[in-house]
Amino acid sequence: MRLPVDKPLFITFEGMDGSGKTTQMHRLAARLRSMGRTVLETAEPGGPPIAMKIRRILLDAANQELSPVAEILLYFASRAQNVDEWISPALSRGEIVLSDRFTDSSLVYQGGGRNLGADAVAALERIACRGLKPDLTLLVDVDAESSLARARARNAAAPHCETRLDDESIEFHRAVWHAYHALAAAEPKRVKIVDGRTDIDTIERAVWQIVSAYV
Ligand code: TYD
Helix, strand or coil: CCCCCCCCEEEEEEECCCCCHHHHHHHHHHHHHHCCCCEEEEECCCCCHHHHHHHHHHHCCCCCCCCHHHHHHHHHHHHHHHHHHHHHHHHHCCCEEEEECCHHHHHHHHHHHCCCCHHHHHHHHHHHHCCCCCCEEEEEECCHHHHHHHHHHHHHHCCCCCCCCCCCCHHHHHHHHHHHHHHHHHCCCCEEEEECCCCHHHHHHHHHHHHCCCC
16 A cells, blocks of 8 residues: 655745845744654755855855856756755655745846846756746845845854855845846745745744645
8 A cells, every 4th residue: 555645845935145034944844844744955056965066166255257157057057956866856755845045046146137037047947947846935025235234244243255146236136136026926826925024933924824825
């Protein structure tokens, strides 16, 4: 007799740097595990070891010459490895996968912020993800100014070299914010906005109110 397999679920967290989405993702993972579900947590760029090596190139503050096209290809290279090695196998096992960023980040940062356009992102998505889309995307929303201030404060408190995108201008971050909101307006069924300006517990409750309908 075959054991019943849990329904797989793929949820992504999106938002500006410093939006608090990572904390929220960990809290959601803990809650789902306490309910007996198996949860894979991943974060992009990154995930499996090869994708983590690509991450180091992408976020290295020394790589200021990285061209926009090389940059988007590397994000999708990291994603392809994450999809093939971690995400798709976990979903096939009926697990819940939570990803801190996914293709939507490429759409807003490279497609919008760097002006490479949505078509380039869609073409690469077909190759790297082969139709894999999140069932649900939580957009933890903070404005560009607070995002940049939080990211810079974080870097000042714990200096590290992964600051290449935090070093971008406020205009770049505003373009990203607008691209996120355009995405949420275009795909309201999948992309749900959560107000990221309140306290952690309030945001967690808002996240759970949305996710509980899916599990
Ligand atoms: P990270 O240190 O993981 O920050 P965060 O906590 O904000 O996720 O850095 C990831 C950076 O990479 C972030 O500035 C957004 C950027 N990024 C893209 O530009 N395109 C992408 O496809 C992804 C996944 C991330």
